Amino acid sequence: MTTDHGLRFCANLGRLFGEVPFEERFDAAAEAGFSAVEYASPYGRSPVELRRRLKDAGLRQVLFNSPVGAPGTPTAAGTACLPDRVGEFRDGITRALDYAVELECPLVHLRAGVRPADVPRDTAFSRYVANVAWAGQLAAGAGVRLVIEAVNARDIPGYFLQTQEQAAGVVAAVGGDQVGLLFDIYHCQMSQGDVSTRLEEFLPSIAHIQVADVPGRAEPGSGEIAWDFVFDRLRALGYPGWIGCEYRPANATADGLGWLTRYAPEWNG
Numbered sequence: 577m578t579t580d581h582g583l584r585f586c587a588n589l590g591r592l593f594g595e596v597p598f599e600e601r602f603d604a605a606a607e608a609g610f611s612a613v614e615y616a617s618p619y620g621r622s623p624v625e626l627r628r629r630l631k632d633a634g635l636r637q638v639l640f641n642s643p644v645g646a647p648g649t650p651t652a653a654g655t656a657c658l659p660d661r662v663g664e665f666r667d668g669i670t671r672a673l674d675y676a677v678e679l680e681c682p683l684v685h686l687r688a689g690v691r692p693a694d695v696p697r698d699t700a701f702s703r704y705v706a707n708v709a710w711a712g713q714l715a716a717g718a719g720v721r722l723v724i725e726a727v728n729a730r731d732i733p734g735y736f737l738q739t740q741e742q743a744a745g746v747v748a749a750v751g752g753d754q755v756g757l758l759f760d761i762y763h764c765q766m767s768q769g770d771v772s773t774r775l776e777e778f779l780p781s782i783a784h785i786q787v788a789d790v791p792g793r794a795e796p797g798s799g800e801i802a803w804d805f806v807f808d809r810l811r812a813l814g815y816p817g818w819i820g821c822e823y824r825p826a827n828a829t830a831d832g833l834g835w836l837t838r839y840a841p842e843w844n845g
């Protein structure tokens with residue numbers, strides 16, 4: 577939903593509207609007032625079907641993730657930092673960009689992966705930066721921008737990027753505008769805190785934000801984060817991107833959307 581002050585919120589269909597099957601969540605999000613969606617994986621459905629569902633519901637797709645392996649496998653969080661998976665990584669990016677072009681999706685979240693214990697960090701880092709740079713070039717040619725995200729170590733032990741500084745450092749190392757930062761406020765609070773200072777510090781690199789509260793990863797307002805302060809800072813900083821509602825609703829999704837009215841007076845969903 578676009579707002580007068582520029583804060584735009586999109587529904588994460590992997591987290592919200594779980595009361596209905598995925599195929600019905602597009603209409604559910606539109607009926608709730610969203611004009612854009614994100615979700616982690618489009619790959620179980622054809623891009624043509626997803627494009628139709630977006631169009632029928634009057635929605636835009638603004639983000640999805642690069643492919644990952646099955647849960648519990650070494651590639652369950654991605655392949656980008658794995659020196660022995662370069663072919664799989666490149667095939668995954670190519671597939672993701674095919675979907676992004678068909679869905680007219682501007683951002684793809686490139687999952688970093690978990691470094692194997694027998695791979696030295698500097699070896700994994702060199703491979704990761706080379707993979708991100710390669711993928712960024714390919715994405716730019718398709719009119720797509722990649723984003724990378726720091727994930728807290730409790731949720732994904734060993735995930736390759738765990739702090740905003742690490743992720744921003746890779747964005748700077750790759751250079752140019754091909755790769756941006758996916759700043760997930762939930763993960764920042766879980767790992768580091770000092771959210772509003774980091775949002776301001778890394779704002780030039782931030783291409784997308786995601787929100788959920790701590791503890792519990794539920795609706796903003798259910799935990800310790802001062803969302804009125806955070807959203808006011810984002811308005812003042814003129815953050816132009818989308819804010820992904822990537823939280824686990826405490827109860828029925830529609831019953832829990834009141835936080836948008838509370839913290840985003842411009843929301844008219």
Ligand SMILES: O=C(O)C(=O)[C@@H](O)CO
Nearest residue numbers: 616641685725727760786
């Ligand atoms: O878990 C999150 O936070 C995400 O944004 C997922 O897409 C996996 O990184």
Ligand SMILES: [Mg+2]
Nearest residue numbers: 725760786822
């Ligand atoms: Mg996230």
